[in-house]
Amino acid sequence: MTDDVHGTPGEGRTTQRVTLSRAINLGLRAAMEKEPKVLVMGEDVGALGGVFRVTEGLAKDFGDDRVLDTPLAESGIVGTAVGLALRGYRPVCEMQFDGFVFPAFDQITTQLAKMTHRTRGAASMPVVVRIPFGGGIGAVEHHSESPETYFAHTTGLRVVSPSNPVDAYWMIQQAVESPDPVVFLEPKRHYWDKAELDTAATPYPLHRSRVVRPGTDVTVVAYGPTVPMALRAADVAAGEGRSLEVVDLRSLTPLDLGPVEESVRRTGRLVVAHEAPTFLGLGAEVAARVAETCFFSLEAPVLRVGGLAVPYPVSRLEEEYLPDADRLLDAVDRVLDT
Amino acid sequence: MTSSTHPASTGSSATPSTATVQMLTPDGERLDLDEGRRAELEQAVGAEALAHAAALTADDLLGMYRDMALARRVDTEATALQRQGELGLWASLLGQEAAQVGSARAAAPQDRLFPTYREHAVALVRGVDPAHVLSLFRGVDRGGWDAEATGVSPYTLVIGSQTLHATGYAMGVQRDGAVGTGDPARDTAVLAYFGDGASSQGDVHEAFVFAATYQAPVVFVCQNNQWAISVPAERQARVPIARRAAGFGFPGVRVDGNDVVACYAVVRAAADRARAGEGPTLVEAFTYRMGAHTTSDDPGRYRPSVEVEQWRDRDPLARLEAHLRRHHGVGDDAFAEVAREGDALAARLRRDVLGMREPGHGEMFEHAYAAPHAHVEADRRWYEEYVAGLEHGGAAADGEERA
Numbered sequence: 248m249t250d251d252v253h254g255t256p257g258e259g260r261t262t263q264r265v266t267l268s269r270a271i272n273l274g275l276r277a278a279m280e281k282e283p284k285v286l287v288m289g290e291d292v293g294a295l296g297g298v299f300r301v302t303e304g305l306a307k308d309f310g311d312d313r314v315l316d317t318p319l320a321e322s323g324i325v326g327t328a329v330g331l332a333l334r335g336y337r338p339v340c341e342m343q344f345d346g347f348v349f350p351a352f353d354q355i356t357t358q359l360a361k362m363t364h365r366t367r368g369a370a371s372m373p374v375v376v377r378i379p380f381g382g383g384i385g386a387v388e389h390h391s392e393s394p395e396t397y398f399a400h401t402t403g404l405r406v407v408s409p410s411n412p413v414d415a416y417w418m419i420q421q422a423v424e425s426p427d428p429v430v431f432l433e434p435k436r437h438y439w440d441k442a443e444l445d446t447a448a449t450p451y452p453l454h455r456s457r458v459v460r461p462g463t464d465v466t467v468v469a470y471g472p473t474v475p476m477a478l479r480a481a482d483v484a485a486g487e488g489r490s491l492e493v494v495d496l497r498s499l500t501p502l503d504l505g506p507v508e509e510s511v512r513r514t515g516r517l518v519v520a521h522e523a524p525t526f527l528g529l530g531a532e533v534a535a536r537v538a539e540t541c542f543f544s545l546e547a548p549v550l551r552v553g554g555l556a557v558p559y560p561v562s563r564l565e566e567e568y569l570p571d572a573d574r575l576l577d578a579v580d581r582v583l584d585t
Numbered sequence: 586m587t588s589s590t591h592p593a594s595t596g597s598s599a600t601p602s603t604a605t606v607q608m609l610t611p612d613g614e615r616l617d618l619d620e621g622r623r624a625e626l627e628q629a630v631g632a633e634a635l636a637h638a639a640a641l642t643a644d645d646l647l648g649m650y651r652d653m654a655l656a657r658r659v660d661t662e663a664t665a666l667q668r669q670g671e672l673g674l675w676a677s678l679l680g681q682e683a684a685q686v687g688s689a690r691a692a693a694p695q696d697r698l699f700p701t702y703r704e705h706a707v708a709l710v711r712g713v714d715p716a717h718v719l720s721l722f723r724g725v726d727r728g729g730w731d732a733e734a735t736g737v738s739p740y741t742l743v744i745g746s747q748t749l750h751a752t753g754y755a756m757g758v759q760r761d762g763a764v765g766t767g768d769p770a771r772d773t774a775v776l777a778y779f780g781d782g783a784s785s786q787g788d789v790h791e792a793f794v795f796a797a798t799y800q801a802p803v804v805f806v807c808q809n810n811q812w813a814i815s816v817p818a819e820r821q822a823r824v825p826i827a828r829r830a831a832g833f834g835f836p837g838v839r840v841d842g843n844d845v846v847a848c849y850a851v852v853r854a855a856a857d858r859a860r861a862g863e864g865p866t867l868v869e870a871f872t873y874r875m876g877a878h879t880t881s882d883d884p885g886r887y888r889p890s891v892e893v894e895q896w897r898d899r900d901p902l903a904r905l906e907a908h909l910r911r912h913h914g915v916g917d918d919a920f921a922e923v924a925r926e927g928d929a930l931a932a933r934l935r936r937d938v939l940g941m942r943e944p945g946h947g948e949m950f951e952h953a954y955a956a957p958h959a960h961v962e963a964d965r966r967w968y969e970e971y972v973a974g975l976e977h978g979g980a981a982a983d984g985e986e987r988a
Contacts, residue, residue, distance in 0.1 A: 286760075312760055318798055323749060323791030330699075330753020333738070336760070354788070357743050358750070365739050367729040368952035402953050402961065426955035454959070501959035 261447035270412035274419035288315040289341030321351035346389025360403030383436035393523035408432035410474035417450035434472035462492035470496040480572035515546035525553035547585035613907025638850035653682035656706035658927030680875035683901030687848025699751035745786035751777035755801035765862030772860035782813025802859035810874035815887035830867035842872025
């Protein structure tokens, strides 16, 4: 870890420059301090602090009873979290990597997502499933997946993804406070991105999207790891005299498309970017909804920029697979040329 | 492997080297009260279990008989209701009354029970209205009884998933400091029910790992009813299921699941251990599903009728009735009274089922989430407008015709 500041802010100072990984750590700390029923559980989350060090120091400060180094069993982690939630606890489960969430898929989609409905609301499921997700770190198989659509498709779950340290700090706390299960997607290749975090600021609502860069020519919708990419593309486009408006979805379910629709009514053009394959991806949903609500404002078809219809490739090829600023700008060219 | 038709009686267990603990014989004799058999039984289940069995009064035993008889009557009525098209499905418990009543009666009021979808007698013992159970199978509700008041979680249909919920709940019990205090009103155990088929599921094994790792206060109650739909137990387990516990580091014991006394005593001792903070136990109740897996399958296609007949001789109700008559002077009147109570319960259940309110279409939108969710609200609004439009449109069309 190469943070400028270690430990929680003190002596009245509320601002510090932190990485995204550290921001989640600070958010978890704040949540655990505020509510004794919050537990952190997962593989290697204790002494090691998680493979990405997101839970570093929590076991030391909060004890083994609240930070559980679990056996290596993803279904077991989520399934026991369901039981702990039934007993009044608020577990935050870590899946070590995106590709390893699938052994827990059954517990997440058939149990965690359904328990509130099954009990007619008598049991809430305040469980967070943290998943380091997405590619770009040169990893081996199963370490670079984008499983968001599987979860966003299941009613009963909420799915969110921060794209920067400030959102990460607040969103993890809001996810812990949610009475519903939240799949929390952490853009792993941005764990080391830094930003100025003011822990005394007012948090932005969890399920609201946000315009992160205003523009006039084309609306670009992104979330998680594609937000920094879209911002880079916007910089490049600006150099070419094109103004991109970038909207960070932040929440995948529920979707907040208000700012997107408002933007599209001004720009008339929309490109959606995500790392998951475009086929049946979030982009398809955004495109369909915007076509429904903004049909007469659209000057060009909505385009999607995403991963390809191939298994996530070997790391030497992942830059070919992943959408990047060039691919996004190519799509921008196409919607502007229409 | 010995075939699943092998008698489950003491000294002739289905597999050599794993005794099947029996206290009440099919003839109605109590082995636990027999001086000649006590040492052997004590070695198998410990003195505590024997003491629990010995402490059962005639009233307790009659109460167990009543629970089993009522559960069987509910089962018969539910099967009939399904055949008459009033239930979409029914999972019969016929033959498993002793395993369920014995184990459920071993639970303390504060204990939490995690059933699968066949624990109708467990539900009955814990005060769940059978009508609530049937509402699930009628398709008007998910079976939403009050889990907090009854201590019985909702049924789960995904095989074995609830064993992890039970283990997690037990881990919560530990964190609440509700184990090992010595206060019988506070110390809490959790019972996780599953079947022989579920014993093949990964979740069950993960539950064993978690329970052992954290020494969670959970009793795994496996009702080995010999058949996972059409697949026999010997195709799931090469060793008795109870023996698997040893590999995870906690005790496992196989009991005669048609012997309500042994089921009660062994689960009671295991639950006491759990409440004392001594960790999990696996109890394999060796029993038999006399009916179909559910009303959707035909057991005649996959199992021989001679096997069913052999198990009929070990009927859990008949042996307790024989014991009560021979050793406790319980006569015809008492059994007739239980039968009358069963008939009255069945009649009431039938009335309740036939009178169940159909769920309003708006109810499907309720409780999908604990907090409002924009997509659910949007679909609810759309649906309400659509339905209202149909109604108004229909009226308008009628009006036009009249005009």
